[in-house]
Amino acid sequence: MKHPYVGLPDRQFWKKEPGVLEAERLDPVSPPPFKIDPDDRIVTAGSCFAQHVARFMSNSGFNHHIxxxxxxxxxxxxxxRHNYGMFAARYGNIYTARQLKQLFERAYGTFQPQAFSWPSSNVAGVVDPFRPQIQPGxxxxxxxxxxxxxxxxxxxxRAIEEMDVFVFTLGLTEAWVDTRDGAVFPIAPGVAGGSYDPETVAFKNFDDDEVYADMADALTFLREKRPDLRIILTVSPVPLNATFEDRHVLTSTVYSKAVLRVAAERCTKAFDNCVYFPSFDIITAPHVRGRYFDTDCREVLPAGVEHVMRLFLKHFTEGADPSREPRPSSDEADRVEAHLRDMQEKMDVLCDEAAIDNR
Amino acid sequence: MALDEHRVARGLRRIANRFRPKERTGHGQVGGKRRPLRVLVVGHSHIECLRAAADARPEPSQVSFLNLRQLQATVDTPKGLPAAIASEIARVAPDALCLCLAGNVHNLIGLIENPVPFAIGAVDAGAIPPSPTKRHFIPSAMMREQIESSMSANLVAKIFSMRPDSTKMILEPPPPISDFEHVRRFPGAFKDKLEMGPAPRELRLALYRMQSDILRELAERETATFVAVDPESVDGDGFLRPAYFSRDPTHGNAAYGDIMLSKIIRLTEGSE
Structure with a gap:
């Protein structure tokens, strides 16, 4: 009997997914419209899970553009420890699409938030309200x-104007907003610096229209700078640590991830060479039966990260080789290292001579 | 590799003979008689100007010196160093321990302009030197951590713990030499680095002050007295005065050592 599903690929049928029987074989990635070459400059950003992506890029021979x-x-x-080298620049975790959009605006001087600094909560001095944990001390x-x-x-x-591939991990819909100018903070004031003043800070839970609009603005901005930019969007599988909504944190997590997933999907339809990579889907899939989460049911275990990144390599590179080495250090780093080594040797000689003749 | 005890002992005897106090005078009590208060100065190259000053004094010295670079050469492994220090401390049995370790870290970083010129964070100016986009900006907290990691704080604590009842002091190293012409005249091993030029003056001073702050805090943690540089030896900007330059790019001379030695003795005797 003829029906519309006849002849469709196996991946479109649940029971034909090998991961049902062997979780490690789960592969929900659709063939992407582009590949990543070893020399393509990749910029990563996003929430906690983006750090896993960034580390993988740095350690697997990709040109993670720092x-x-x-x-x-x-x-x-x-x-x-001072958060250099994790992402392209020291922007730290970017949890919301609005935060991403405003980061670009701030970097190009088109938005100057009123909040300049917050008093540090544990040392003298100040922290940056837009990356309050970036600078220990x-x-x-x-x-x-x-x-x-x-x-x-x-x-x-520089990162924006030089990148070939942008990988962004959407993380949260809940945020704290400066009521004076709409600036979005990554963490509520008072948690890691500053103080909570309900007069100037308000809670905001973005919906799918808002997240999509912010993402579209951010991606449009990037495409104006880099018309050939390839874009990969993911959603973090890490559940919310806390919700400010008056409901269970799991319910808020599901809402948040659903909104982010929908926004990402809308972006893939609105922008060429913009794909969704199913990190969230793999980690939370019934196939893996929760085994990719740590005992706190929140942190993603290395096995889960490995599964995700193995598929990333498989689908985005030609002849993927998971054992690829990190890229060598830069000439600049080599020159400074040689200089310091030389200085140390000369200082040792000088200090030995000081013991011989110091009159 | 196991510690060669005989080799260590030989090395220690050699050092001890060289630096044994000429004769003791002083204020401790031995068998009802006053005995000298003994001081042991332990450190790296900046202790040599004090040794030169002590040697130049006509009166017998109550101060001994232990140069850790020389001592390190007598032991097979870095792990052998604490045992060798403990052995020497036990031999001298000092009433006061004065430490000056790794005092040239600021010069290592800032004597010569780095191939990638840098600026560090500052309270009022934002960056030293200014215009951070023209130099690689290093936040103050990170540079501080970098210098702190080289200051041998664990070894300092370990050495003090070897003689817990002694008077404890940490000596501030001499300020940097600002006169690059002096460095050109006496470059020592740095001769082939001179073409890179000096790091900016204000940066050199900021690195030195950062190092001094770290040492001052280390002294507080160790309940030791921080023996600060004498104002007499510092010029109006905070650099070492030319009268106290040694004939190399970083060290103080015997005259400088004499000032600091007097301070140490006064602190040991409780007169300062």
Missing amino acids: TERAHPLIAQPIAS GYLSDAELEADRESHFAAIR
Whole structure:
């Protein structure tokens, strides 16, 4: 008997998915319209799960484009603790589409929020309201924050103007907004600096129209700078840590993820070379029976990340090789390392000589 | 690799003989008689100007010196160093321990312009030197952590714990030498680095002050006295005065050492 489903690919039928029997074989990725070459400059951004994506990009031979690096004289563990090298620039987690859109506006000077700094909650000095946890130890003053922000924005502009692929992980719909000018904060004031003042800060839970509109604005902005930009959107599978809505956090999580998923889908239909990559779908699939979540039912385990990124490699690269090495360090880093090594050797000689002759 | 005890012992004897106090005078009590208050200065190259000052004094010295770079050469592994230090402390049995470790970290970073010139964060100016987009900006908190990681805080604590009842001091290293002509005249090992030029003056001073702040806080944590540089040896901008330059790019001379040695002795005797 003839019906519309006859002849459709196996992937469109639940019972034909190999992952039903073997979770590791679950592969819900549709063939993407483009590939990523090893030299393509990839910029990543987004919520917590975006950090997994970013680490994978850095460690797997992709050209994870980092435009705001720590000075090479800073030891790598210290630079990492200060959040250098995680994303293209030190913007930290970007949870909402509005935050992404405003980041671009701030970097290009078309939006200057009234909130300049927040007092740090645990050290003297200030933090950046738009990335309050980026600088352990905070900033000495508004002046230092401004100096760092100037470098930061320059790095963001460079990232935007040089990137070939943008991977964005949508994370949240709930946010805290400055009622004076609409600036969106990544974390509620008072949590990691600043203080909660209901007169100037309001809770906002974006709906699918709003998220889509913000995403569309952000992607349009990027395409104006980079017309050939390839865009990959994902939704973070990490549930909300807390909700400000008067309901269970799981219910808010499902709402939030549904909105983000719909917004991402609308973007893929509105923009060429813009695809949805199903990170959320893989981690939360019935096939894996919850085994990709840690015991807190929230953190994603390495096995889950590995599954997601294995499929990313499979579908976005030619001849994928998961064992690819991280890219070598830059000439600049090599020059500074050689200089410091040389300085250390000379200082050792000098200090030995000081013991011989110091009259 | 196991510690070669005989080799260590030989090394320690050699060092001890070289630096043994000439004769003791002083104020402790031994068998009813006053005995000298003994001071052991432990550190790296910045202790050498104090040693030179002590050697130049006519009176017998109550101060001994332990240069950790020299001591390190007598042990097979870095892990052997604490045991060798403990052995020397036990031998000298000092009433006061004065430490000056890793005092040239600021010079290592800032004596010569870096191949990637940088600025660090500042309270009022925002960045030192200004215009952070023209130099690689390093937030103050991160640079501080970088310097702190080189300051051997764990070794300082360990050394003090070897003589817990002693008077504890941490010596501030001398300020940087601002006169690059002096560096050109006495470049020492840095001769082939001179073409890169000096790092900006204000940056060099900021790095030095950051290092001093870290040492001051370390002294507080260790309940040690922070022996600050004497104002007499500092010029109006905060650099080492030319009268106290040694014949190299970073160290103080014996005259500088004499000032600091006097401070240390006064602190040991409780007269400062």
